[in-house]
Amino acid sequence: MTDYPLPAPGEITGWTTPPTDGGERLDGRSTVLLTADRLITGRRGDAPGTLEVVGDVPDVGPDGEGAGPAEAARRAGGGGAVLLDHKRILFVGTVAEAEAHLSSRTDLAVADIGRLDLPGSTLMPGLIETHDHLLTSGTAVEYPDYGPHEVARLTLNAARSARELLSVGVTSTQSLGARHYIDVAVREAIDNGDVRGPRVVASGPQITTTAGHSYHAGAEVDSLDQIRYEVRHHHKMGVDTIKVMATGGFMTGGSAPWFAQFSQGELDVLIAEAHRLGKWTAAHAHGVQGIERAVRAGVDYVAHASFITADGRSEFDPALADEMARAGVYVDCTITADMPQMLRRDDSYAPPARQLWEHGVKIVAGHDAGIPAVPQRGYVAGLEALEWVGLPRAEVILAATSRAAAAIGCAGITGVLAEGFEADLIAVAGDPRESLDALRDLTLVVTRGREFVPDRLEGVPVLLDDSLGGLGPIGPAATLGVWRTLAERRRTHPEV
Numbered sequence: 041m042t043d044y045p046l047p048a049p050g051e052i053t054g055w056t057t058p059p060t061d062g063g064e065r066l067d068g069r070s071t072v073l074l075t076a077d078r079l080i081t082g083r084r085g086d087a088p089g090t091l092e093v094v095g096d097v098p099d100v101g102p103d104g105e106g107a108g109p110a111e112a113a114r115r116a117g118g119g120g121a122v123l124l125d126h127k128r129i130l131f132v133g134t135v136a137e138a139e140a141h142l143s144s145r146t147d148l149a150v151a152d153i154g155r156l157d158l159p160g161s162t163l164m165p166g167l168i169e170t171h172d173h174l175l176t177s178g179t180a181v182e183y184p185d186y187g188p189h190e191v192a193r194l195t196l197n198a199a200r201s202a203r204e205l206l207s208v209g210v211t212s213t214q215s216l217g218a219r220h221y222i223d224v225a226v227r228e229a230i231d232n233g234d235v236r237g238p239r240v241v242a243s244g245p246q247i248t249t250t251a252g253h254s255y256h257a258g259a260e261v262d263s264l265d266q267i268r269y270e271v272r273h274h275h276k277m278g279v280d281t282i283k284v285m286a287t288g289g290f291m292t293g294g295s296a297p298w299f300a301q302f303s304q305g306e307l308d309v310l311i312a313e314a315h316r317l318g319k320w321t322a323a324h325a326h327g328v329q330g331i332e333r334a335v336r337a338g339v340d341y342v343a344h345a346s347f348i349t350a351d352g353r354s355e356f357d358p359a360l361a362d363e364m365a366r367a368g369v370y371v372d373c374t375i376t377a378d379m380p381q382m383l384r385r386d387d388s389y390a391p392p393a394r395q396l397w398e399h400g401v402k403i404v405a406g407h408d409a410g411i412p413a414v415p416q417r418g419y420v421a422g423l424e425a426l427e428w429v430g431l432p433r434a435e436v437i438l439a440a441t442s443r444a445a446a447a448i449g450c451a452g453i454t455g456v457l458a459e460g461f462e463a464d465l466i467a468v469a470g471d472p473r474e475s476l477d478a479l480r481d482l483t484l485v486v487t488r489g490r491e492f493v494p495d496r497l498e499g500v501p502v503l504l505d506d507s508l509g510g511l512g513p514i515g516p517a518a519t520l521g522v523w524r525t526l527a528e529r530r531r532t533h534p535e536v
């Protein structure tokens with residue numbers, strides 16, 4: 041019998057693929073210096089309307105005129121650099137500063153430090169989706185009927201969504217509604233390295249009223265005791281965020297977005313109980329009554345804020361906007377990729393992102409990704425739509441990076457390229473300050489220090505109308521249509 045060496049307990053067997061498997065240049069277990077033509081930290085710059093930028097080699101395009109000055113600036117160490125150690129950022133500076141820093145450090149074996157140069161690219165924090173539905177498909181139906189395989193299929197959908205987000209440069213996401221707490225399990229699997237995906241901040245099922253908006257997610261409550269129980273149960277199930285449906289919504293037939301679903305007292309108890317347990321809180325709120333109650337209850341995050349009224353029109357309320365600004369609440373106006381197209385056809389539903397921003401409200405990039413017609417892969421188009429509705433480009437970039445991190449309870453962890461933050465970053469060809477389109481041209485995606493090679497993603501068909509094919513009597517146009525018909529009938533039939 042030949043002598044077969046059995047590994048001792050605790051010994052690594054050596055059953056690993058080569059480090060280059062999958063084309064990953066960064067394995068998350070090394071010290072690596074990354075350099076590019078510039079680095080956007082994710083923070084605001086000193087001058088109004090600017091971003092903080094480290095190093096800035098002239099952007100001349102691949103073979104552009106003036107390539108000489110760009111080359112000279114690179115040779116002089118004028119680009120931006122970030123030094124990663126495992127999953128952390130050790131240092132950020134110009135290339136020259138990073139090289140000087142490296143040579144001054146006696147604790148690092150310089151010979152072991154890798155280097156990846158990305159001339160022509162911009163380094164910046166990984167993007168953040170603040171309002172996600174990982175389980176759902178982003179196609180025609182919110183929750184497809186998977187029969188007995190529902191949990192398994194929804195879990196696989198979530199794993200696919202996670203890869204899809206990373207593939208477009210999104211390295212953190214806040215899940216704001218997931219049946220069966222699947223988002224919690226997916227978060228754990230990603231943290232454990234079982235599947236690749238962005239950092240997930242998980243809410244589990246949205247808390248709503250019986251038959252209220254998204255009741256099908258499975259968390260209906262109708263009394264203070266039920267509210268306390270449901271928040272505590274969510275805590276037990278391991279959520280990070282408590283998401284409450286403060287108003288009705290467009291995607292649940294029979295729930296009116298302009299009416300609040302909970303009283304002030306109910307929301308006060310819900311938010312206080314969530315905060316007592318150390319949870320982040322988010323409220324879905326369309327109409328002013330629900331926005332107002334959520335903000336007064338002390339919620340951290342408001343989704344939608346469309347200011348929609350029973351007349352089916354968004355009617356901005358400046359006093360409420362000021363109250364939101366004073367409260368410091370983060371707001372996603374859910375400006376999706378198809379919003380410009382929707383507004384061109386009918387501008388009655390128009391979340392006032394620009395006006396809120398002018399009133400000092402902290403707008404972030406949340407798209408309700410995963411609901412019908414809003415695929416995860418449409419993230420950058422959603423940022424372009426946010427610019428289209430009036431946010432300056434620098435604000436959009438903040439809304440997708442540092443401010444988005446703060447908006448999902450991850451301030452100080454991600455969203456900024458600075459010493460001590462986790463190594464969630466992307467590199468893009470060109471300079472996104474010139475055009476957000478540059479964000480599509482990813483030259484590097486890194487999540488917690490490890491590179492992710494994007495999956496190939498196909499485009500999705502553009503919907504030509506609001507009917508969202510096959511959804512039946514839900515969706516903005518349908519919901520508004522029903523209410524307008526009711527109002528019109530009452531007006532034209534004043535029977536005695």
Ligand SMILES: [Zn+2]
Binds near residue numbers: 173216343408
């Ligand atoms: Zn949502």
